[in-house]
Amino acid sequence: MKKIVLITGATSGIGLACARKFAENGDKLILTGRNEQRLAEIRKELAEKGTEVLTLAFDVRDRKQAEKSIANLPAEWQEIDVLVNNAGLALGLEPEYKGNPDDWETMIDTNIKGLLTMTRLIVPGMVSRNRGHIINVGSVAGDAAYAGGNVYCATKSAVKALTDGLRIDVSDTALRVTNLKPGLVETNFSNTRFHGDTDRAANVYKGIEPLTGDDIADVAVYAANAPAHVQIAEVLILATHQANGTVIVRK
Numbered sequence: 001m002k003k004i005v006l007i008t009g010a011t012s013g014i015g016l017a018c019a020r021k022f023a024e025n026g027d028k029l030i031l032t033g034r035n036e037q038r039l040a041e042i043r044k045e046l047a048e049k050g051t052e053v054l055t056l057a058f059d060v061r062d063r064k065q066a067e068k069s070i071a072n073l074p075a076e077w078q079e080i081d082v083l084v085n086n087a088g089l090a091l092g093l094e095p096e097y098k099g100n101p102d103d104w105e106t107m108i109d110t111n112i113k114g115l116l117t118m119t120r121l122i123v124p125g126m127v128s129r130n131r132g133h134i135i136n137v138g139s140v141a142g143d144a145a146y147a148g149g150n151v152y153c154a155t156k157s158a159v160k161a162l163t164d165g166l167r168i169d170v171s172d173t174a175l176r177v178t179n180l181k182p183g184l185v186e187t188n189f190s191n192t193r194f195h196g197d198t199d200r201a202a203n204v205y206k207g208i209e210p211l212t213g214d215d216i217a218d219v220a221v222y223a224a225n226a227p228a229h230v231q232i233a234e235v236l237i238l239a240t241h242q243a244n245g246t247v248i249v250r251k
């Protein structure tokens with residue numbers, strides 16, 4: 001059956017890869033992000049391949065805007081089956097006592113509060129229909145802190161706790177809740193983290209074949225299509241030469 005899949009942060013990286021993979025899977029997509037023009041380009045790309053796409057340009061940090069966008073969904077788009085809480089970012093890799101409080105606020109507002117906003121807006125409908133799946137994009141960074149990771153790691157630990165909490169809270173329903181925890185994935189992630197320092201960003205993936213957004217999207221699509229009695233609760237996806245958040249063997 002065709003599902004309605006809402007993906008936040010769908011204009012790049014893992015979010016865009018999820019959009020393309022769920023489209024290939026034959027689903028209908030609600031794509032959200034801050035960049036309206038990019039959303040329009042992606043809608044065009046996917047529509048040309050026959051996918052129905054609705055785009056909503058808003059920042060998950062803006063609760064009022066998010067509420068308005070979801071409240072105004074056309075009737076035929078309201079019954080969301082899968083929520084992919086992907087919007088998130090890392091900013092900086094400074095020691096905690098030297099970090100930039102503005103960066104902290106952006107990470108906390110996006111990775112934690114944005115995810116909660118979307119969950120609060122969409123999950124009640126899923127519960128009342130007794131149908132739905134929430135896929136949160138966590139990280140290996142949520143398993144243990146690494147040097148300079150401090151606040152980013154804390155936000156991804158929060159994603160782990162919020163995913164586990166939600167899973168408990170809907171365990172009397174048919175809803176399923178998944179925490180996807182990627183390791184090294186080569187996207188814009190490190191460029192963003194280092195505020196556009198592309199050389200420093202490239203070094204993160206030197207000497208190791210990193211994962212791609214597609215590798216993570218494959219798991220998201222798998223989890224969403226597992227039989228109804230199967231709940232893929234958590235998946236840690238690492239590059240082959242990565243053992244955890246800190247042990248990475250480079251050639």
Ligand code: 8X3
Pocket residue numbers: 138139140141182183184185245
């Ligand atoms: C992204 C993975 O290891 O760079 O969440 O934090 S890592």
